[in-house]
Each structure stands twice: as C-alpha cells, then as structure tokens.
Amino acid sequence: MSEPRNTTPHALRHPIRAKGEPRFPGGPAADPAGSHHERRIRSFQPRRSRVTAGQGDALQRLWPVWGMDIDGHRVLDLDEMFGGLPVVLEIGFGMGEATAQMAADDPGTGILAVDVHTPGQGNLLALAERNGLTNIRVANGDAIILLREMLPPRSLDGIRVYFPDPWPKKRHHKRRLIQPDFLTLAAQRLKPGAVLHCATDWEPYAEQMLEVLSAHPHFENTRDDGGFAPRPAFRPLTRFEGQGLDKGHKVHDLLFRRVQPQD
Template sequence: MSDSVNTPEAPQPSPGGDHRYPGSVRHTRAKGEPRFPDGPKADPAGSHFERRIRSFQPRRSRVTAGQADALQRLWSKWGLDIDGHPVDLRELFGDDRPVVLEIGFGMGEATAQMAAADPDTDILAVDVHTPGQGNLLNLADHHGLSNVRVANGDAIILLREMLPADSLDGLRVYFPDPWPKKRHHKRRLIQPEFLDLAATRLKPGAIVHCATDWEPYAEQMLEVLTAHPDFENTRPDGGFAPRPGFRPLTRFEGQGLDKGHVVNDLLFRRVQHRVRPGAR
C-alpha cells in the first residue's frame, strides 16, 4: 500500500446535464426537491434541538461529479445523518472493533490514510461539508476501506443524543476553525463544556488528539485540557506533543509549514474515574 491515499478519477457527467451530478452541470431543482435524494439530508436534526452558538459554519461549494456519485451510491451504506436518534456503533460498522470519532475531516484525505493504515480501528468521521463527505466516501470505496463511516451534522448532537456512555476509544479534532477574532472565541469547539460531554462518551484510557496551526488556540486548548479533571496530558512535561506518525501531514498543513506556521499537537488521556470515600 502506498504512503498516501489519492482521490480516484471522477466519472464524467452524461451529455445534456444529468441531475445526479450537481456542481458539474447546472441544474435547477424544483421547490422542495432534495439536493441528493439518496444522500445526506440538508438539516438532519431539524428543529428538534435547542438553538445555540455553533463551532462550525457550513460552507457552500461545488460538488464534483465523482463526489455526487459517491453520495448517491454510498450514503445508505456508509453514511449517517445526525438526527438525534440513538445509534448502535456495532450495527453501524458491522463489527466490534474500537471506534474513534473524528470531528471535522475536510476533504477526507487524512482520514482515509489513517483508516488504510489501521484497518483494525473504525473511524466515525463527522463534517457538514458536502464535497468533503462525497470525497471521503469516494476514497473509502476506491480503496476498500470498510472501517470508515461518514456522519453529517452537528457533532454535539451526535455525542449528546446518539452515542452511549463509554462507547468511544478516541477523539480526533484536527485543525478546527480557530475563530481568531476575540468576539468569536466562544464559538471554538475545545471548551470546558465540550470536554464535559466528550468525557462521558470516551472510555477510560481513550486518547483525545487535537492539532492546530493557530498558536493562540493551541495555548487555549492546552490550558482547557490541562485544567479538566477527566483528562491528563500524555506528555510528562505537560506541554505539546510532536506530531505522531499515525497523523498524516496534509497538503494544507504542509503549505502552512512552508509559510512558517507552527503546528501543535495535543495528546490527552481520558482518566479512570476514582470513587470518593463514602460515595455510592
């Protein structure tokens, strides 16, 4: 197996403009017509959950023919709409292997590489970017990666409403939106409240792995994780960790490094709860 997982050649749309390939051929949908009838829903959770400040901003961009085809063909097999209904991870993956949750996978190249390098670990990858969802499904199909599932929607709803306690063996948050403006810092994902929730879904010993090229955000991540009683730094010096070999160097990251950006990795372990004397 090669060191990288490359995007397969996308199929070309048929002449005349096939509506199954939005983004490559202009198509006007009728009112109420879903963008991908057999693909991810536009708003899977609907209005069933309270409105709150979100850490992500949905992006609208072109969906290629190959991505659209993958969404149509593979969503029913490998996709999950985050609609608030409980999910059985063993049923979702069809096995009982360890499951790592990845929040925000971009175009999915790094996720596919990690899945290929570690076939004994299942990856539940969450994002709201439709082209990325299609691209990751395409990569998984092309390379036979049966250990990848793509979730569409809000990761908070997935964690809080759909996953049972102690069900995850790891959590990966790579290059989340840094929300650099001070007034937007409240939108950052890595906050004490998020860690409170994540801790309930992570098994003791599970690793939380974060990476960012925004140094002020890295410092905040380190501060928040260090202060949280349910996590401990895997680094004896209590600082940042070198990039582990299993996290691929992405093109985006490489471009940042060429510009002098500093990338920081954080590896924290979910600690075992200790029963206090007299507690039941």
C-alpha cells in the same frame, strides 16, 4: 463557426430545490437534526462549494451504505455498525484524505468521521470505495448532537479534532469547539484510557486548548512535561498542513487521556 448558444432555460439546467430539500436524493440531508433541537452557538459554518461529478456519484451510490445523518432520534450501536471494531470519532475531516490514510493504515479501528461539507463527504466516500476501506462511516451534521444524543456512554476509543476553525477574532472565541462543556461531554463518551487528540496551526488556539484540557478533571496530558506533543506517526501530514508549514506556521498536537476524576 461558433458553438450554438445554450438556450435551455436556467431553471431547467439547474433545477431549483425547495428549502431543506437535499442536493442528492438519498444522500446527506440539508438539516438532519431539524428544528427540534435547541438554538445555540455553533462551532462550525456549513460551506457552499461545488460538488464534482465523482463526488456526487459517490454520495448517491454510497451514502445509503456508509453514510448517516445526525438527526438525534436514535442511539447508535457502534458494535453493529463497525463489526465490533474499536471506534474513534473524528470531528471535521475536510476532504477526507487524512481520514482515508489513517483508515488504510489501521484497518483494525473504525473511524466515525463527522463533517458538514458536502464535497468532502463525497470525496471521503469515493476514497473509501477506491481503496477498499470498510472501516469508515461518514456522518453529516452537528457533532455535539451526535455525542450528546446518539452515542452511548463509554463507547468511544478516541476522539480526533484536527485543525478546527480557530475563530481568531476575540468576539468569536465562544464559537471554538474545545471548551470545558465540550470536554465534559466528550469525557462521558470516551472509555477510560481513551485519548482525545487535537491539532491546530493557530498558536493562540493551541494555548487555549492546552489550558482548558490541563484544567479539566477528566483528562490528563500524555506528556510528562505538561506541554504539546510531537505529531504522532499515525496522523498524516495533510496538504493543508504542509502549506501552512511552508508559510512558517507551527503545528501543535495535544494528546490527553481520559481518566477517572479523583474523589
């Protein structure tokens, strides 16, 4: 005998949300910074994809504890947020597996992980709870607003940008995150000696990163030969990266230290 057809109206099975209403009440906001910030070219695009039951549960339970929206209305007290730990900002963490691994391997460092991908936010929160990781905070929104308006000068012990969108079409290169203006802003928030660590498997973008980082007066290459660095042991090999390597992609790491400019 066939199962009875579900005759519940679609609107009741999948309630329609008003524009701007969050998918998870008490969770990450749909547009945390609102319209009071200037319109500019973004380096990211929010992706719509299905949130699993486990991810949704983590968002609703754990967002008030370990999550925050990037609204641009306040300056964060990182010492209070992380109990005095040194703090590294990670921009773009995907599904969060590598972030969770780095947090587990180095519990003495706080990771402020920023992304706009709701399933990834829920997944990272779930991983943090499952593995007892109290040194992770998950931020939702635009990393530029976070850096510019919510972090004090010289408050970060590092910045990680792993596999950002390469925007491969020439007309989209202006959307790439690693640009001179971004580096100037990042330098203002990094402590002297802190490292900006980038990784990409898109070779033309790697070359551009190397060029703009090498030319910036606030950064110096940690490599004496001025080139790319081998993958450091603390950066886990992600599933995405492994798939790329299987296809013959070459991954480039760049580690540049924050320095004082010469007068």
